[in-house]
Amino acid sequence: MEKLDAQPLYTRVKRALAERILSGIWAPGRLLPNEFQLAEEFGVSQGTVRKALDALAAEHLVERHQGRGTFVARHTSDTVHFRFFQLYDAGGRIQPDSRDVRVAVADPSGRERAALALAPEGRVIRITRTRTHEDHPIIDEQISLSEALFSGLLERETIPNTLYDLYQTDFGITVARVEENLRAAPASEATARRLDCPVGTPVLAIERVAFDYSGQPVEWRVSQCLTDSVFYHSTLK
């Protein structure tokens, strides 16, 4: 390892490993060399490699399994749902279905341009769908993606319920963090039609921006939710 970086050794090892993962040299699911092999490669002790790997595991970049090894983290619909989906009913996290899915390309609105940090000539892919829980419509959802990052999405015949594993598998984009802003708002005419409720009904408006590991915004999503039978849950520690 080169020195004089004024940062701890394990930080430099961590960054070197993160680079291999984020660049795709090590693909999701891949087994990493063991701690001693990495220690030898970087010219540090095994304890230093361990600290770097533990930090990467805390950021969900790798998964460690005693007796098996350390693997590049792979997004599955379950793990993503558990990390990033916060709507519950009395029985726990809900798994809504989708209907009336539409996909289209459009020139971005000002908010889309800002949220996705689009280039001046960039266009967006918009996915709109109504999500149902126990056959009742509860979420009116609009998702905006940069066309530059997700070209090819339009040609798909079907859009799965959970998108983030698709982003990783088909587009090489791994969501690392989401920021959500919540407000109460009256249902618009369009939302009321899709949710089969009166115009003006209070809905929970969730604005979400999803970021990849480099901090670049990759998805903007607005969900209008009826909260008669579900609620948004948050734990603060």
Next chain:
Amino acid sequence: MEKLDAQPLYTRVKRALAERILSGIWAPGRLLPNEFQLAEEFGVSQGTVRKALDALAAEHLVERHQGRGTFVARHTSDTVHFRFFQLYDAGGRIQPDSRDVRVAVADPSGRERAALALAPEGRVIRITRTRTHEDHPIIDEQISLSEALFSGLLERETIPNTLYDLYQTDFGITVARVEENLRAAPASEATARRLDCPVGTPVLAIERVAFDYSGQPVEWRVSQCLTDSVFYHSTLK
């Protein structure tokens, strides 16, 4: 250290230290013995003590400062506000003021009894107040506390804006975790009166239960928020 507990050494050290802090033997703000002194006391190595202290720091039970030492964590209005308050405006986290504060003792409702896990004969202290931001009422707040835990609160002349540092300082109760459930709802007649808005206006209803380190619920709070100029922010990683 006694053995045969089938748990790692550092876990046992951590629990022993946590017990001293939670029981009050080591009060908030107190300087702990250094790592080598603790290692000698427990008959383990310094590295094991370090791992225990790092885990306690991650749970906000202690604070570590290079060159100064390790201290029992002390709640201040700032740290608590930063950890547990999620309402923002365009400029960042807001710090609402309070008005029309009322404190009273009452027999608990069924929901209060359930949320606070009250004993059959237990009563509650209710604090109601209207919270303002830039002189506009934005939150209609009701807080319920077990009278058994907070006796003496009624005699106070004033109730501060941030309560959790008061809980720790005056009642020995440290909030470790809060769980919040959010819904959109129409403003009730009472809420509309206090927030100076029409009945039925969509408000963000935040139901919060706060827990201490042992997992016991210590506070139940319902906030009805107008979200014209503020929003609830959540980051998921």
Next chain:
DNA sequence: AAGTGGTCTAGACCACTAC
């Protein structure tokens, strides 16, 4: 039985804070 990550030790040196 072989290989992996998890725990634990003993000791060295560095970076920061206080006196």
Next chain:
DNA sequence: TAGTGGTCTAGACCACTTT
């Protein structure tokens, strides 16, 4: 200058998984 936590090493042994 003394004392603290932070980093790093080298090595031992344990617990778990796979073959």
